[in-house]
Amino acid sequence: MAATTIADLPDDIICNILVRIPDIKSIIRCNHVCKMWRKLILQPYFTKSHSSRGSPPLSLMLYHPSDGPPPDPAPFGILIPTKPRHFGILELGNDNLTRFGYKNATVEFEYEIYIDIPREGYKGQVIGACNGLVCLRVDKDIVVCNPILQGRRPFVLPKLPKWAYSRSRLGFGFSPLISDE
Amino acid sequence: MASSIENNNEKLTLKSSDGEEFLVEKHVALQSTLLQNMLDSDCSSADVIPLPKIDARTLALVLGYCKKHADASSSKQGELNSFDSEFLKDMDMGALFNLVLAANFMEIKGLLDIAAQKIADTIKDKPHQEVREIFHVENDYTPEEEAAVREENRWAFEGFP
Numbered sequence: 649m650a651a652t653t654i655a656d657l658p659d660d661i662i663c664n665i666l667v668r669i670p671d672i673k674s675i676i677r678c679n680h681v682c683k684m685w686r687k688l689i690l691q692p693y694f695t696k697s698h699s700s701r702g703s704p705p706l707s708l709m710l711y712h713p714s715d716g717p718p719p720d721p722a723p724f725g726i727l728i729p730t731k732p733r734h735f736g737i738l739e740l741g742n743d744n745l746t747r748f749g750y751k752n753a754t755v756e757f758e759y760e761i762y763i764d765i766p767r768e769g770y771k772g773q774v775i776g777a778c779n780g781l782v783c784l785r786v787d788k789d790i791v792v793c794n795p796i797l798q799g800r801r802p803f804v805l806p807k808l809p810k811w812a813y814s815r816s817r818l819g820f821g822f823s824p825l826i827s828d829e
Numbered sequence: 830m831a832s833s834i835e836n837n838n839e840k841l842t843l844k845s846s847d848g849e850e851f852l853v854e855k856h857v858a859l860q861s862t863l864l865q866n867m868l869d870s871d872c873s874s875a876d877v878i879p880l881p882k883i884d885a886r887t888l889a890l891v892l893g894y895c896k897k898h899a900d901a902s903s904s905k906q907g908e909l910n911s912f913d914s915e916f917l918k919d920m921d922m923g924a925l926f927n928l929v930l931a932a933n934f935m936e937i938k939g940l941l942d943i944a945a946q947k948i949a950d951t952i953k954d955k956p957h958q959e960v961r962e963i964f965h966v967e968n969d970y971t972p973e974e975e976a977a978v979r980e981e982n983r984w985a986f987e988g989f990p
Contacts, residue, residue: 652923652926652930653923653926653964653965653966654964654966655966656926657926657929661945664941665929665948665952666949667949668946668950670949671953674952674953674954674955677955677960678957678960679978680957680970680975680978680979681960681961682961682966682968682969
């Protein structure tokens with residue numbers, strides 16, 4: 649009998665395996681293995697179940713880049729992007745999570761993931777992350793993007809009324825009631 | 830109750846795809862939701878239950894896992910965890926795939942979880958060419974398509990060929 653290969657596994661089992669890969673970088677490289685894997689990874693279900701696994705080292709932190717030279721020493725919680733004008737998502741390793749909550753703790757990040765917003769000279773800020781999607785404010789625009797689809801253009805939401813920019817705080821969440829799945 | 834004690838001593842017979850029969854204690858078989866449902870319905874434990882998709886080598890592994898988990902009390906979680914990692918250690922990919930298929934078919938969630946995780950851990954941090962080799966996956970991208978997909982995610986390939 650020929651040895652069993654991954655081609656003998658039904659799609660749902662392959663998906664069950666891929667969704668357990670902890671880091672986003674490895675998942676993205678799996679896009680390149682074959683078209684079927686790419687199809688599985690790009691379905692909305694995949695992002696949702698991957699982000700909802702939620703166990704370390706999946707935890708994500710966000711930072712936004714500063715324009716000036718990096719402060720020295722860098723204060724805790726503010727991380728210096730290695731590429732200017734990119735938003736970054738940082739993926740924490742297991743060891744780092746235990747260090748949170750300690751004064752003067754330093755954290756090392758395993759990965760930096762860049763979301764490239766093609767616009768010169770913007771002021772950007774992170775609004776939030778949810779279900780594998782990231783919401784950013786870029787200048788006057790609110791944009792949503794999926795880091796797994798890093799090369800695709802972010803989705804720009806309709807403009808908010810003027811007062812909303814100065815007097816409001818923005819958040820980003822998910823309502824299961826109006827989910828299309 | 831008398832009936833439950835009696836049930837605990839019951840055994841049932843499973844038959845692998847290559848015709849080998851395994852005599853299994855009922856409490857061990859109950860680790861499998863599939864077998865549990867069969868026993869809950871009319872299926873008599875005197876019958877031989879055929880498992881046409883699972884070969885004898887895989888079934889022996891599956892039943893070893895089920896026996897360990899059925900016999901251990903809930904207080905021995907640490908012991909079970911080390912059993913689980915030892916159980917999959919040095920297992921080749923073909924055997925792991927068979928195990929995942931069997932655990933999926935027999936609905937043994939714990940076994941499906943650890944075997945799928947083991948395969949996922951093998952993929953992590955490997956270049957995609959190596960993943961193709963390990964899993965014997967045929968590359969169905971044209972060179973142009975592959976370049977386009979790669980361009981989409983340049984950063985994920987930093988440090989990779």
